[in-house]
Amino acid sequence: MSKLRFEISMSLDGFTAGPDPTEEEPLGKGGEQLHEWVIKLAAWREPHGREGGEVNASTEPFEESLANTGAVIMGRNMFGGGPGPWGEEPWEGWWGDEPPFHCPVFVLTHHEREPLHKQGTTFTFVTDGPESALEQAREASGGKDISLGGGANAAQQYLAAGLIDELNLNVVPVLLGSGTRLFDNLDGDGVQPELVRVIDAPGVTHLRYRFVR
Amino acid sequence: MSKLRFEISMSLDGFTAGPDPTEEEPLGKGGEQLHEWVIKLAAWREPHGREGGEVNASTEPFEESLANTGAVIMGRNMFGGGPGPWGEEPWEGWWGDEPPFHCPVFVLTHHEREPLHKQGTTFTFVTDGPESALEQAREASGGKDISLGGGANAAQQYLAAGLIDELNLNVVPVLLGSGTRLFDNLDGDGVQPELVRVIDAPGVTHLRYRFVR
Numbered sequence: 141m142s143k144l145r146f147e148i149s150m151s152l153d154g155f156t157a158g159p160d161p162t163e164e165e166p167l168g169k170g171g172e173q174l175h176e177w178v179i180k181l182a183a184w185r186e187p188h189g190r191e192g193g194e195v196n197a198s199t200e201p202f203e204e205s206l207a208n209t210g211a212v213i214m215g216r217n218m219f220g221g222g223p224g225p226w227g228e229e230p231w232e233g234w235w236g237d238e239p240p241f242h243c244p245v246f247v248l249t250h251h252e253r254e255p256l257h258k259q260g261t262t263f264t265f266v267t268d269g270p271e272s273a274l275e276q277a278r279e280a281s282g283g284k285d286i287s288l289g290g291g292a293n294a295a296q297q298y299l300a301a302g303l304i305d306e307l308n309l310n311v312v313p314v315l316l317g318s319g320t321r322l323f324d325n326l327d328g329d330g331v332q333p334e335l336v337r338v339i340d341a342p343g344v345t346h347l348r349y350r351f352v353r
Numbered sequence: 354m355s356k357l358r359f360e361i362s363m364s365l366d367g368f369t370a371g372p373d374p375t376e377e378e379p380l381g382k383g384g385e386q387l388h389e390w391v392i393k394l395a396a397w398r399e400p401h402g403r404e405g406g407e408v409n410a411s412t413e414p415f416e417e418s419l420a421n422t423g424a425v426i427m428g429r430n431m432f433g434g435g436p437g438p439w440g441e442e443p444w445e446g447w448w449g450d451e452p453p454f455h456c457p458v459f460v461l462t463h464h465e466r467e468p469l470h471k472q473g474t475t476f477t478f479v480t481d482g483p484e485s486a487l488e489q490a491r492e493a494s495g496g497k498d499i500s501l502g503g504g505a506n507a508a509q510q511y512l513a514a515g516l517i518d519e520l521n522l523n524v525v526p527v528l529l530g531s532g533t534r535l536f537d538n539l540d541g542d543g544v545q546p547e548l549v550r551v552i553d554a555p556g557v558t559h560l561r562y563r564f565v566r
Contacts, residue, residue: 153536169541309365315546317539317540317541318540318541327531328372328530328531329530330530333365333527338551340551349526
């Protein structure tokens with residue numbers, strides 16, 4: 141069966157975004173540093189229409205994460221922030237006319253909305269919870285893996301429910317001090333992780349954990 | 354100059370002890386799991402008077418941490434818990450008649466107390482702050498490194514003050530859910546870490562970071 145994989149970059153002190161996000165700094169103060177390792181990869185730059193970039197020890201795990209993804213699940217903020225209902229002329233999110241996913245995307249939200257069709261990607265809005273989103277994603281994934289894109293809040297719901305099969309944690313050597321904590325609002329009674337791979341790459345350590353139920 | 358090294362075991366979700374510590378479970382619920390990797394090492398068992406044990410990828414970093422230590426700094430709780438003054442018949446701590454340190458130990462406390470002499474180890478109680486403790490430890494270390502033993506509160510004071518030269522973080526694949534967070538009460542403006550070594554060992558990942566001022 142297709143796995144639910146969760147991939148995220150986290151500071152050494154446990155944050156997936158820094159404090160005080162603004163329009164200029166949506167990842168909060170210092171948060172951009174969490175993604176420097178990926179933005180410098182040729183494997184990331186090419187599909188994002190940018191030239192150059194490096195091939196290094198991060199290339200393989202990054203390419204793996206793209207290769208076998210048949211559907212994506214994300215939280216409302218990752219689709220396109222802000223609380224409350226969608227409104228009469230709902231905003232179309234962060235992702236532009238050709239989102240980088242090229243597969244079905246399921247957005248967790250409390251507010252119903254018709255699916256949004258973009259080039260190569262359809263966003264489906266799921267209001268009946270994470271398990272339902274996972275079920276729909278699994279049906280749409282064609283047997284490939286499902287990638288949980290974040291943010292932290294969505295991830296915590298899936299972690300707490302024991303639904304994640306594989307966690308790919310990219311630990312960046314920076315102390316942000318505050319911001320959005322990845323591991324929060326959990327209890328210690330859930331499914332436990334097992335380390336399966338470590339890759340030491342420039343500016344990041346890739347840790348892969350498996351959750352066995 | 355001798356380095357200030359900080360060595361600690363942390364759960365994947367960032368805790369150095371679990372919730373609800375009791376006399377039976379001083380490391381809180383689930384907290385013992387953080388130290389399983391070291392207790393099974395022959396290199397740990399032999400000096401603790403226990404037989405058997407493994408030689409594995411943790412042996413080298415564990416032996417390194419012992420080899421070059423000339424003095425130890427620890428918080429009051431790590432010496433022997435409980436708040437408040439020492440009292441008329443002060444408790445002698447967790448460490449027994451022959452503490453495992455075999456070098457001068459400096460204990461951060463708000464309450465003055467005469468030094469406590471044990472076999473091979475003298476505990477000196479420092480009431481004028483972490484920088485003073487570091488100065489005294491450095492003088493007593495004979496040019497060797499100083500090891501910051503923890504707990505989290507003492508570590509946070511040294512991290513916030515930018516006084517740690519090397520962090521050896523032993524990440525254990527367990528989610529405790531709550532407890533004592535290592536990285537807390539910091540701001541993101543301090544000295545930043547740089548990863549210098551990764552060792553993938555049974556039941557633990559050893560990450561070494563250097564702080565460069």
